[in-house]
Amino acid sequence: MRYFPFFHDLHNKCCLIVGGGTIALRKARLLIKAGARLRVVAPSVGPELQSLVAESGGECLFERYNEHHLDDAVLVISATDIDVVNEQVAGDCHRLRLPVNVVDNPSLCSIITPAIVDRSPLIIGVTSGGEAPVLARMVRSRLEAIFPSRYGLLGSLASRFREAVKARFSDGEQRRRFWEKTLQGPVAEQVFANNLEKAEQLMAQAIDQAGDDTLGEVYLVGAGPGDPDLLTFKALRLMQQAEVVLYDRLVSQPILELVRRDAERIYVGKKRDLHAVPQQDINQRLVDLAKQGKRVLRLKGGDPFIFGRGGEEIELLADNNVPFQVVPGITAASGCAAYSGIPLTHRDHAQSVRFVTGHLKEGSSDLPFNEMASANQTLVFYMGLVALPEICLKLISAGKDPKTPAALIERGTTPNHQVHIGDLETLPELVKNTEVHAPTLLIIGSVVALHSKLNWFDQ
Ligand code: SAH
Numbered sequence: 496m497r498y499f500p501f502f503h504d505l506h507n508k509c510c511l512i513v514g515g516g517t518i519a520l521r522k523a524r525l526l527i528k529a530g531a532r533l534r535v536v537a538p539s540v541g542p543e544l545q546s547l548v549a550e551s552g553g554e555c556l557f558e559r560y561n562e563h564h565l566d567d568a569v570l571v572i573s574a575t576d577i578d579v580v581n582e583q584v585a586g587d588c589h590r591l592r593l594p595v596n597v598v599d600n601p602s603l604c605s606i607i608t609p610a611i612v613d614r615s616p617l618i619i620g621v622t623s624g625g626e627a628p629v630l631a632r633m634v635r636s637r638l639e640a641i642f643p644s645r646y647g648l649l650g651s652l653a654s655r656f657r658e659a660v661k662a663r664f665s666d667g668e669q670r671r672r673f674w675e676k677t678l679q680g681p682v683a684e685q686v687f688a689n690n691l692e693k694a695e696q697l698m699a700q701a702i703d704q705a706g707d708d709t710l711g712e713v714y715l716v717g718a719g720p721g722d723p724d725l726l727t728f729k730a731l732r733l734m735q736q737a738e739v740v741l742y743d744r745l746v747s748q749p750i751l752e753l754v755r756r757d758a759e760r761i762y763v764g765k766k767r768d769l770h771a772v773p774q775q776d777i778n779q780r781l782v783d784l785a786k787q788g789k790r791v792l793r794l795k796g797g798d799p800f801i802f803g804r805g806g807e808e809i810e811l812l813a814d815n816n817v818p819f820q821v822v823p824g825i826t827a828a829s830g831c832a833a834y835s836g837i838p839l840t841h842r843d844h845a846q847s848v849r850f851v852t853g854h855l856k857e858g859s860s861d862l863p864f865n866e867m868a869s870a871n872q873t874l875v876f877y878m879g880l881v882a883l884p885e886i887c888l889k890l891i892s893a894g895k896d897p898k899t900p901a902a903l904i905e906r907g908t909t910p911n912h913q914v915h916i917g918d919l920e921t922l923p924e925l926v927k928n929t930e931v932h933a934p935t936l937l938i939i940g941s942v943v944a945l946h947s948k949l950n951w952f953d954q
Pocket of ligand 1: 720721745795796797798799800801802803825826827828831876877878879904905906907908909934935936937
């Protein structure tokens with residue numbers, strides 16, 4: 496992070512603008528909105544800017560900039576098109592440790608001004624640090640669209656009830672939960688519909704009745720195979736609501752970064768044969784946290800119900816009457832296949848697809864290889880890297896054509912996505928001689944041959 500964002504209280508504070516043209520005017524408008532007292536310095540100042548400054552109780556000094564203009568100022572904006580003046584202003588400010596912004600000249604700035612979405616009291620600032628201003632403005636436009644203009648009214652309503660809520664809940668956690676519930680529920684809807692009276696009524700009612708539900712909730716959420724763009728909207732929403740997150744080794748870093756910043760993060764990842772936290776402990780922990788009233792996110796790679804032991808985790812929740820929701824995710828088979836140009840079914844190749852665990856029990860696999868050897872099906876092995884030679888060999892022994900195409904996909908859908916292509920005979924050897932990184936997925940079937948034509952994802 497190259498810049499640290501701040502929100503500056505400029506109410507009744509003196510801000511200096513050097514320059515009297517249209518850019519100065521634009522900056523003046525914003526600063527006045529924030530309650531600043533303006534001092535505008537320039538040999539000539541446009542008429543609109545002059546009247547704006549006069550109306551807001553500021554002053555215009557029709558002269559060249561000199562250091563004395565900085566007296567009392569808490570913020571300086573240099574908006575002239577004369578380089579030497581901009582440099583002089585910036586130099587003086589840097590010496591005096593005064594925050595200065597030189598318009599369109601990031602190298603002279605000690606502060607930069609963001610693109611603003613004003614839903615006061617809610618204010619959003621977006622910056623690209625001067626590197627891609629158009630992108631920042633595009634983000635702002637999207638935010639403008641996401642947050643209805645009445646969002647500000649919701650903020651004001653929250654502010655009016657702040658004391659009442661504080662009095663009702665002494666515990667900060669409870670308070671936060673209350674706010675999150677009301678600001679996303681019917682109260683908010685009434686505000687957006689401009690029914691403020693009704694919104695206030697509902698709010699008062701909610702304060703009266705709240706506090707009885709001390710039981711938390713668990714969200715069992717599939718995070719997909721790695722690419723954060725493959726998350727569902729629901730997953731993202733719950734990721735931003737939960738106060739505690741228990742996550743796996745398979746959940747990628749960019750996805751974790753989308754979890755609410757202040758959420759407690761608990762790693763319960765497992766490596767093959769190396770269980771960081773035993774499954775029963777995870778199950779119990781979910782119950783305990785929910786009983787403390789927490790909203791708990793159990794974030795799992797792929798889909799929680801596909802080789803994810805999600806079923807076991809919610810069974811204990813159900814036994815303990817803890818409310819839960821399950822959010823499906825894109826499973827590794829779908830993600831890896833799509834990003835490798837390997838359709839899992841295809842009219843000419845496979846009429847069915849089978850998801851199989853390749854995890855060995857006591858060093859060996861007792862899968863129904865005879866069934867799996869029949870033609871026109873695609874086999875997808877999860878956790879199959881160690882057993883890869885055995886799987887290929889047993890399929891061949893069961894009668895499968897040794898030339899059946901097979902792909903091993905490592906770290907699918909991530910920037911490190913790699914596809915290794917061979918057949919039942921050659922793939923084990925190829926993989927043995929290659930450095931392969933977990934997680935990997937094995938796809939076997941004639942659909943794999945389509946990869947060479949349909950591959951679209953850069954590797
Ligand atoms: N619930 C998960 C699967 C968990 S089992 C899902 O639905 O995807 C763990 C196995 O999933 C790994 O051993 C690997 O075979 C597979 N896997 C998960 N993510 C993967 C990825 N990004 N690339 C390749 N394989 C992956």
